[in-house]
Each structure stands twice: as C-alpha cells, then as structure tokens.
Amino acid sequence: MLVDVGYKVQIPARAGLTGYDDLAHFRYAQEHGFTIVTKDADDFECLHQKHPHHNGVLAVCEETDRSKNMQPVQLA
Numbered sequence: 001m002l003v004d005v006g007y008k009v010q011i012p013a014r015a016g017l018t019g020y021d022d023l024a025h026f027r028y029a030q031e032h033g034f035t036i037v038t039k040d041a042d043d044f045e046c047l048h049q050k051h052p053h054h055n056g057v058l059a060v061c062e063e064t065d066r067s068k069n070m071q072p073v074q075l076a
Helices: 022-032 043-051
Strands: 036-038 057-060
Touching: 022 036, 022 043, 022 057, 043 057
Parallel strands: 036 057
Antiparallel strands: none
C-alpha cells in the first residue's frame, strides 16, 4: 500500500535484516533515512530515547477488536 501511493519501502527481508534485533533495524533506518513502521512500540520508544536523531517511528497499535485497527490504506 505505501508503495502504491509513492513511498519508498524497505522490508527487513530485502535489507538482509531478518532475525536481527530491533537496534539493527533502527540503525539501518537511521543510516538510510527511513521512518520505521512497527507494532513494537515499547522497544522502539526505548531506542528513540537513547538515539533521538532519526526520521521517525510510526507505532501502529493493534486492538483485540480488529475492527478498530487502522487498515494499511489509512496509514498511507
């Protein structure tokens, strides 16, 4: 969806980051000027506090009631 509306997207598998910890993902995003989109808000909040110079972290929360969750098109 994000690609469809003109955003450059890099997924962990294509970046060679599958299985790496959150810090590796965070540093990759920093080095390449990406904003992180994650469902892991707590861990990335800690990384943001330690390393505040980055292009942003968009934390997407999930509700138990899936009808309340944002759809990918809404994120774009």
